[in-house]
Amino acid sequence: MMLKHYPWHQQQWENILSAIYNNKLAHALLLKGESGLGKLEFAKALAQKLLCQQNLEQACHQCPACHWFAQETHPDYYSILEYKAAIKVDEIRSLLPFLQQKSHCSTGKKVIIIALAEYMNQAAANALLKVLEEPTDNTYFILITENSSQLKPTIKSRCQFINFPTCHDESILTWFMQQGYDKQTAKEALWFMDGRPLEAIKLIEGDLQLKSYQLLAHELQSMFQQSQYPEVIIRRWETLEPINLIKQLQHLIALVLMYKNGTIICAENQLSSAIMKISGDIPHLHKIYDVLLNMHQLLITGYTLNKLLMIDSLIQVIIEIDGEDDE
Ligand SMILES: [Zn+2]
Incomplete structure (x- = not known):
């Protein structure tokens, strides 16, 4: 699948690009917003863009790095995505060898995604905090949360926030129609799911x-x-x-x-x-x-x-x- 951010993420994407071009991208990003807004897809598209060997506005989907990423074999990418119960300290510790190894690519970058970061238990959060306190050049953490109030303030203070508000703009219905959904059905589902497009799709389907x-x-x-x-x-x-x-x-x-x-x-x-x-x-x-x-x-x-x-x-x-x- 070609990873691409959704049209309702355009503003967030542009903000990230401008941070990258101005050399101001933080080592830790926190993607905040309710479920069903596509934060994980955004995080993956960003990870691929950062690791891509072409310096374009989005990942090129053609270079070796992009191929590795698409096949989920990129050696400079690490993710904790599966939610089972809580994210335990061992899962954060198993990151350490990855952090110590050198990047395999000319970009020199490494990217880590931790989805549902609020599920980290106390020990895991402490272990992550230690890592974030000693940022390494060219290593980027992308944390995702649906409930940032459950994240340790000390972790949040290390992160640059990217907010994902719910979408109530009617223009999003065009996107639904492009995906083959009936406009009125999409409108109702989006209303019921309070402006969370991917949840609306789940509801329709x-x-x-x-x-x-x-x-x-x-x-x-x-x-x-x-x-x-x-x-x-x-x-x-x-x-x-x-x-x-x-x-x-x-x-x-x-x-x-x-x-x-x-x-x-x-x-x-x-x-x-x-x-x-x-x-x-x-x-x-x-x-x-x-x-x-x-x-x-x-x-x-x-x-x-x-x-x-x-x-x-x-x-x-x-x-x-x-x-x-x-x-
Ligand atoms: Zn590429």
Whole structure:
């Protein structure tokens, strides 16, 4: 696949190019932004451009370095991309021999990508900090994060930030149409995914996911309406992957809150009409959101939650607190 940054990254790309031409590119970059914006693709396109033997605005895709990169065999490129649980100290330590070896190419450059850097545990973050504190010429770290508040401030202070905001500009719909998507469908999906194009594509392609959001929205509403114990819903939730359930609920509640605060206007589709019907009051929705956020953080830091207990305490918050508020 030809790596290229997406059209909505043009500004970030130009900023990087100007930093390169002015010899001001930092040794550590932090790509910040929500999921579904293509930060990893940007990081890879940048890594390839840095390692490319031609000095062009993008990687040439023709030189030996570009071929190695495309085949994922470039000896001066190192990446930690796979998210399993947490990034452990051994993974950072295994970088050290790579850092010590000389570059194999005339450019003299080496590039390291660490995706989802916020998943580094304490020891891993400390080990990385040590490396960043002693920058080596021509060695570039590209860190990526969806949640920079979870990254150590000392690491952030070593990095030049590149922000990836969500895309709400209508011009992006042209890109969707070039990829063969229907304009109206793309518009709705982009609205629902809050301006994150790659998530919007996942939503369009995976019809199931859209349906599962609709179902969750109906379930939430039915729990808000009746305070009896929702056994059918619990049984269904037990069949879901906990992290997906939590993420989807977070997403829904966030949209409901934005809708109630007037920050977003609902588009005309089945999903947004399901969202508009959700009736919880704002403080209650915030409480639920906080519980979800807490569970989400526990799950991504590798903490093992008992699924049944997790669902049970979630349901308690959804139905009981509402009941208390009514009294
Ligand atoms: Zn090249």
